[in-house]
Amino acid sequence: MTASQSIIYEFPCTEKIRMCMRLERTMSRMRYFMEQQDERAAMVAMDILFELIDLTTRPDLRKDLIQELQRMKQKLSGSDCPACFDAPQHELFLAQIDLALSALLDPDPTMRSPQSLRDNDWLSTVRTRSQIPGGCCGFDLPSLQFWLSRPFEVRHEQFRKWLRGMTPIKLAIDCILDVLRSSVAVQHCEAKAGNFNLPVPGAINWAIVQIALPPESTHIPEVSVNKFMLWIHFLDSSERMKTPPSRDDFEFDLGICGI
Secondary structure (H helix, E strand, C coil): CCCCHHHEEHHHHHCCHHHHHHHHHHHHHHHHHHHHCCCCHHHHCCCCCCCCHEEEEECCCHHHHHHHHHHHHHHHHHCCCCCCCCCCHHHHHHHHEEEEEEHHHCCCCCCCCCCHHHCCHHHHHHHHHHCCCCCCCCCCHHHHHHCCCCHHHHHHHHHHHHHHHHHHHHHHHHHHHHHHHHEEEEEEEEEECEEEEEEEECCCCCCCEEEECCCCCCCCEEEEEECCCEEEEEEECCCCCCCCEECCEEEEEEECCCC
């Protein structure tokens, strides 16, 4: 089953990777909506910006990213480097890790940190009003209506300036997830009565679990994993979006990412 012929569900195995995947998804949404010219899309991008401010100003985020990048670099530089990487890929990943570490450890002094956005009075006002249902009407925030009426190029450039301080974090997340997904080992599995479990080997740090199902499948996976065992429990979908436990036997592809 190829990626184009399947629905791929991804589940993080650690809190660090969970945060990376949350940021990746949120940044992807941000890029999409900030590129749309409609002012309604700009308002959606503004709401997503507030999510990014919360995610990127967590005090432990940069430390966690640096630790993960250093761990990966040590792993790729050691004698037990995973065999899943060929020589050119290996060198490319090491260069990407060095670039991401440099951006985090020695940031551009002209780059304002995401914390500065939290301290921005105008953004704080817009954020407060956006938390009220229907609270961002023109009569509530004339300054927001004025900003939304500016040409697309003006709004787009402002978004770029606001996001610039998050560039080192984005570089690190992209690098970490790229390395992990490239390490994927896929096996064909069979669920019995809607359940599947697998022991976790101690030699590999599992980071991401991928479950591939055909597009016509009505099964929805739920995953639980610790350092000893992986459990997958499948639910059945319905037109009413109720999800009772599945009792079916069926096959699926399981991908394990980790180094």
